[in-house]
Amino acid sequence: MxxxxxxxxxxxxxxxxxxxxxxxxxxxxxxxxxPEALREGLREFADREPEAFQYSASEGDRPLRAAIADRHGVDTESVFVTNGTAEANHVATACALDAYPGDEVLLTDPVYPYYAGRNDLLKAETRYVDADADGHLDPDRVAEAIGDDTAVVVVNSPNNPTGAVYGRETKRALVDLCEDHDACLVSDEVYDAFDHSGRFTSALAFDSPNRVVTNGFSKSMAITGLRVGYCVVPAHLQDAVRTRHMLTTIAASRPAQAAVLRALRETPDxxxxxxxxxxxxxxxxxxxxxxxxxxxxxxxxxxxxxxxxxxxxxxxxxxxxxxxxxxxxxxxxxxxxxxxxxxxxxxxxxxxxxxxxxxxxxxxxx
Amino acid sequence: MxxxxxxxxxxxxxxxxxxxxxxxxxxxxxxxxxPEALREGLREFADREPEAFQYSASEGDRPLRAAIADRHGVDTESVFVTNGTAEANHVATACALDAYPGDEVLLTDPVYPYYAGRNDLLKAETRYVDADADGHLDPDRVAEAIGDDTAVVVVNSPNNPTGAVYGRETKRALVDLCEDHDACLVSDEVYDAFDHSGRFTSALAFDSPNRVVTNGFSKSMAITGLRVGYCVVPAHLQDAVRTRHMLTTIAASRPAQAAVLRALRETPDxxxxxxxxxxxxxxxxxxxxxxxxxxxxxxxxxxxxxxxxxxxxxxxxxxxxxxxxxxxxxxxxxxxxxxxxxxxxxxxxxxxxxxxxxxxxxxxxx
The missing domain is CATH 3.90.1150.10 (Aspartate Aminotransferase, domain 1)
Structure with a gap:
């Protein structure tokens, strides 16, 4: 490719x-x-004092981090707001490659092509695990592929392009495999608002130092252009994620953060x-x-x-x-x-x- | 450090x-x-059709690229809009390290600390060239330090932290040195609106495939939080910059791009x-x-x-x-x-x- x-x-x-x-x-x-509240959040931001137009904290505006943490039932400290889910995946993959032994990243085939391109940029080896015909990922195939060289396993559910939703047992097995092989699961859940099966389970359901969850508002709020994503990061990776995010983009755009926060608070289910x-x-x-x-x-x-x-x-x-x-x-x-x-x-x-x-x-x- | x-x-x-x-x-x-027009640009964006909330082109919204190109008298194709000048520096340094022989980046001392941190992230060697007591950079010192291992020379004028403005001859000499040593000058000019000396010269004054100019609106429009920067990139690096930017953050935030465009058009000198x-x-x-x-x-x-x-x-x-x-x-x-x-x-x-x-x-x- x-x-x-x-x-x-x-x-x-x-x-x-x-x-x-x-x-x-x-x-x-x-x-x-x-959401209408997102538009309202932009209008409200436009009238704010000059200080509001300056850098947010690199980790993201605190109220937004808190709202995201609340949504997932995690610590606010574990949430880092990024320039879209893309930057969350970029930073998470790069930091996991640095933190874990090996230089191999497991991806599924079919694959969202940016994952593979990113591995090339990060000079990581990519190894593919074939999904089933219906797009599901069989943990046994991951178990066959994962090894001493594997630092990261990146999965995406609900999946682009197959539409597969990995069930609870698959997610659990992926977390376990990463724990057993000293690797890090990067679970991209950006399509979580579009689970038509009722089977979606976040990797956050399984407490583990071996998993990062990435997500964002591009799809759930129909705002791919606003570039507000985030990752939920275990304690041992937080300093590395903070530093890399800071040195890559410093912080996410503040009007976009403010608009998403307002939309999170006011948008009905x-x-x-x-x-x-x-x-x-x-x-x-x-x-x-x-x-x-x-x-x-x-x-x-x-x-x-x-x-x-x-x-x-x-x-x-x-x-x-x-x-x-x-x-x-x-x-x-x-x-x-x-x-x-x-x-x-x-x-x-x-x-x-x-x-x-x-x-x-x-x-x-x- | x-x-x-x-x-x-x-x-x-x-x-x-x-x-x-x-x-x-x-x-x-x-x-x-x-600028007031920047606030107006945000308000205008808030009312736009849903399509406006989706990804801009990765290179940036075309009218914004054209306005930046016009400001500098360069081709629109050479302009890439990034998530702040930080991402412009990140992408430019990374792509120049890939494109030029050697793995060393020359920085000045005193130095803006993010440059040095970024080199560590990119696994580049950092070599410092001492500035003069008044903060100026003597090209002869750069000539002594630059060598076969040097892939990139990063300078910043007007300078943070010294306040020095490098004159036309210094910029010319830096471009020449990079041409002579198969290296790339990354000239960060984000403080160009704050030249109190009248001596500021952009590296764009010297046509060369060996220089990238980075800049942004954080300082000139007092919007460090909006994260709109850009780089002006020679033809041979454009594909690499496009790819790396795409795989790092995809694109810059669109309300911020729209607001900056309006401010560029309407803000008086x-x-x-x-x-x-x-x-x-x-x-x-x-x-x-x-x-x-x-x-x-x-x-x-x-x-x-x-x-x-x-x-x-x-x-x-x-x-x-x-x-x-x-x-x-x-x-x-x-x-x-x-x-x-x-x-x-x-x-x-x-x-x-x-x-x-x-x-x-x-x-x-x-």
Whole structure:
């Protein structure tokens, strides 16, 4: 895989340049609205005294850290606010590589490609563990792969791109394996608001010095552009995380932190549930059309992606470009997500035109 | 030097906990107001459609990149918007270390301590070049130090902590030295709005593939908390910078980018000049009092810091704490800035009570 210029951008540029109407199902950008309290938080920030415009504490504004800690039932000291979940994953992976023996990071295949690119940047070795056909991760396969060289195991549930939600036993087993092998689990839970299965369990359910949880508000509040993420870090890694975060970006952007805090305090559960239900409805619409077309797909238990395989139409970049030009639907090629899904395409359900997209796909390929 | 937990934070915490009124001259946080158009930009952003809340291009919002490029007379493609000047320095240094032979980074002494900490994170060797007594950098000393192992030379002018503004000839010589030794100049120019000497020259004045310029709006717009910086990158490093930035934080926060863009477009020159003049007036007030007390100091040509040496009162952390408790003035110990200024204290002119601070210091030490 080549991560120098992620395929996302090539595909998005290609779709933008297309000489026809295209339903955009490429990116992970929600098309629904952020909470009203988030907008109100930005307006409120705009009127604040000059001091509010200066650096927050590097660890994040204290009230925001406290609100996050409260949500998860953890110590405020363990919460570090970062520039998006990306920086949380970056800092957590880098610090875990420094703190644990070995220079290998285990990832799943299919994989969110930024994890692998980041390992290259950090000069770590990447080893892939194949997920099951339905996207689940079998801890026995992790047990076979984990070894003395393994410093970090990065997992993502609800998963991008498979939509799999790892159950409680899987998370427990992953924490145990990391404890047994002197490694660190980095559990990216950024899609936790989009658990359609009711089976999601945070790695925070298992108290352990061998796990970091990363998360953020990009998906749950539909604000990928605000860059507010966080990691929950065990005591022995906190100084390293603080230092690395400080030397990488110093702190997260303060209007964004203030807006998220207000939204955390004032947004009713109904906001999150309505958006999750919207995605669930789109999944039903999209997969019903795929059923009709006889396509193979993974029904997502969480997140907002559907992996699809059309007979005789492998998920290459070339075929993705054909779908844009000839069917008017833009997805992502499976090759972007590792070596196990090169036959597949990923469609993000971040458009109100899911039914239109399904009709176009089935007309073209059905 | 120990960068695990910067001294800034220890001193600020100590000052906050003091049982008396303390004039805070510790941090580089301006106490003046951001441009009104910046506040207006935040309000405008708060009302935008949901799409505006999603990821900007990783390189930054195009209109902001174009406005920055226009300001400097460079190609828009060469401008990358980052999460503060800190991330610009982080990414530029890391990419230059990868691209150029050797693993050594030259820094000046006195030094802004985050540069040195960052080198440790990036597993680079740090070599210091002593600045002159007045804070200027003699290119002949850089010529003596630069060698086959040198991949990067990081300089900062107007300088923190010395206030020195390197002249045109120095910048030219630094670019030439980097060209001659297959190294990269990283020129941090974040204090360029605070040039009291009229001698500031950007490294962008010299077209060269061997220099990156980093900058941001933290100081010029008094918004250290918004985290909007940028780097101007030669063509051969652009792919590497794009990738590393993407894998570190993906993009900068979008409300902050929108606010800075509006402020760039609408803020009159008088805003910048008024704040620069405010600092110049504070410099005069503060140094006049130091003259009266017979203290030794470096009169800053730029930025907003004054290095001071009081006879028989070296700039140790212990003495900084004594000044907080017994004089009610908080500065930074010289040892935070390398080994050449351990006798000195740094005071940041970011308080309207500069005269009060000067009186307290001269009463206590005069």
């Amino acid at each position: 080549d991560y120098d210029r992620p395929l996302f951008f090539r595909v998005m540029q290609y779709a933008d340049a297309a000489d026809r109407d295209v339903v955009d199902m490429v990116s992970g950008n929600p098309d629904w609205a952020p 109904a906001y999150y549930e309505a958006n999750r239900q919207l995605v669930e409805d789109r999944i039903e619409t999209f997969t019903a059309a795929l059923d009709e077309a006889g396509a193979d797909y993974t029904a997502p238990e969480g997140s907002f992606y559907v992996l699809v395989r059309f007979d005789g139409f492998p998920g290459t970049l070339e075929n993705v470009e054909r779908l844009i030009d000839e069917a008017g639907v833009a997805g992502m090629p499976g090759e972007a997500f590792g070596s196990s899904r090169t036959e597949w395409l990923r469609f993000a359900l971040v458009t109100p035109r899911v039914d239109e997209a399904a009709a176009r796909l089935t007309d073209y390929l059905g | 120990d960068y695990d937990r910067p001294l800034f934070f220890r001193v600020m915490q100590y000052a906050d906990a003091a049982d008396r009124d303390v004039v805070d001259m510790v941090s580089g946080n301006p106490d003046w107001a951001p 008088a805003y910048y000049e008024a704040n620069r003049q405010l600092v110049e007036d504070r410099i005069e007030t503060f140094t006049a009092a130091l003259d009266e007390a017979g203290a030794d100091y470096t009169a800053p040509e730029g930025s907003f810091y004054v290095l001071v040496r009081f006879d028989g009162f070296p700039g140790t952390l212990e003495n900084v704490e004594r000044l907080i408790d017994e004089a009610g003035v908080a500065g930074m110990p010289g040892e935070a800035f390398g080994s050449s200024r351990t006798e000195w204290l740094r005071f940041a002119l970011v308080t309207p009570r500069v005269d009060e601070a000067a009186a307290r210091l001269t009463d206590y030490l005069g």
